Amino acid sequence: MEPILNDLQTQLRDSAKRLCKDFGGAAVYRQRQQQGVTNAWQQVMQAGWTGLLVSEEHNGLGLGLYELALILDEAGQQLWHEPVAATCAGAYVLSKTKQSHHLKQVLEAGLMVLPVCVDVEDTYNNMQSAPVLQKSGDHWMLNGLVRFITFVNLESLLLISAIDEQGRRALVSLSAQAMGVLLTCHARLDDSLVSDIEFEDVKIQSQDILAWDDGAIQLIDDMQTILRVGISAQLLGLSHAALQMTLEHLRTRKQFGKPLSSFQALQHQCVNGYIDIELNRSLLYRTSMAWDKHQSHPAMMSALKARTSRSALAITRSAVQLHGAMGYTHEHNIGLYYKQAVVWAADQGNDVYHAQRFSALTLNAEPLA
């Protein structure tokens, strides 16, 4: 069902539709490996999206997660892959911690901010642990290794979830070009790049530790929420586009003298995908609005990520199947949706992890053993 929008939100969605069409799509996807940073980012910055969650008082748009979800739904439909949610999350934190110099760079010079928060509770995350801070005179030293971080480039600013030797949580801001930061890149199955980041005695000034303890935990949690809702919106958009493409195929492709769309078994596969998308769409809107109104429960984000991941995998799997042998080719675009679904379904925690997290957050009954 359609979202309920005011005029501003309608304009925002329309412009997102245009921009994502211009800068996204299958052709752009296919050139990912050659591109690096595209000139789309300039447009993203000019549209004000990087400051979407930053209050107007700090020169942002003062909007919410609901509006970000509207944009990223469009991005997902076009397989458009830019660190919008990441930078929105980063800019949000910079504004909350009064990092006005960096914030200005994000809003006016296109600085990308990347949360580096390995989720130590994620049972599928290769048992990663947070980098460690050690006090050294008047400053700190950071050591550790984090893996599979998306979108890292040398110009970006990292917001790192770290711990000190006593296990206190800290949020550290650090340029990716700082001495002792080593990046190793890997290509993924969707031709996107991820980086392993090694921190080797990286010098951290006290003023670059943005928050400690509960304050840090809250900000890290906010960033993870924004990233989870953001990628869920992309998964929803992707699912919608893959379903539409499949419906069009069923209407036009004929076998046994009639269109595939006349076969009930195929119709019902599509209907199941459609119902999943409809429920997830409402869940995306209601969850993001609840966060904007400070009425959300953290389990909601896990339900959203789990369901959008599971549906996107089911819908794109069915989409490839219903395209027959064509669906299995490199040439046909439907395969791109499948690959992207596999990657986004795993990013920010897969559906099984989020079901576990949901269960832990909602099931009050403690196990007896």
Next chain:
Amino acid sequence: MTWDNTNLFADDKPADLAFRKEVREWMEKNVPLDLCHRPDRLTPADLKPWHRKLYDKGWVAPHWSKESGGMGATLTQQIILFEEMARLGVPTPFPHGLNFFGPILIEAGTPEQKAQHLPSILTGDCTWCQGYSESEAGSDLASLQATAVLKGDHFIVNGHKLWTTNGHHADWMFALVRTDPQAQPRHAGITMLLIDLKSPGITIEPIQTMRGDAEFAQEHFDNVRVPVKNMIGKINEGWKIANMVLGSERFTTGHPRNAAVLLNRTRMMAEISGAIVDPIFRHQLAQLEMDLLAFSAFYHHAAELHALGKAPMSMAPVIKISGGEIGQKASELLMHASGPIGLLRDNLQTPEGLVNIPADLFEMRRLTVGSGAVEIQRNVIAKRVLELGA
């Protein structure tokens, strides 16, 4: 933060909050405790005093206009009334007169018909049943064969009706009958008649369900005389009339709370049986709770659009399919979680009162069949929303 799955994404506006408070206070004082959380099936006779009490309060027909004797409530108010009754586990009055036939009568009845029937629907003095299905007309309702032949100022009705909820308790039936056997398409030869079930020539047999009680009945009509004044609308317009009121009752029969109650019972039984420590059980429960959360979001989104007059055609079948299937899966997980104790036929005394696990399991089977099987609902979405067809 506590998780209340009966109240997900509920978001009352200030005026609605005041109404909810008023309803809650009144319900807590007035609900008949002997009807609350009953695992056995209640008959219209059991519900009559409660129906009457709601009528006296003016809340029995929230969705009817004030001129017709209803409350003229907003959709949100209707939902609040349902939720506050569900919260206390008291049944809502039977829907056949109030929700299914009443709105048709208000929309298409003559002043005489309204004067005759609306008051007794409101007070609950008259029990109605819906005479649509037949043995050869279930999902394919337009193939119905019970006939009505016009003779002077009467129709002569012959044939049978089947799967009639409360047929054996009802005083009157609103029925679809064939008045033109040659009509093409078939639904153009159907008329709606109101049949007094005390008329000569009618035999009614209750039918046992798999739950072991009689929820529905079948009726045989042997030359039953029905006065022409009991026809709703014109002859051969019955199909259109039956479909004109597709209303807000989706928001009560399809309320996510129905599945929430079952999931909470599942959790309780898992604590009793010990299944709660099983990580695989917990995962299954989490999956259903997440489905329920998404369905709740859809439900409230739909209610908001419905109130703005912008709900899409797909809303009703999606609520029907999702609500029904989540409820069914919940009843299956409930049986699974209960272990051997769940198999016992008698009611169980639990910390939450009497429960009957087999009754829950069997009762849920009807959700995906009654008033339009989910396969038909999927066909409707395929053809009318996704534009898939021959």
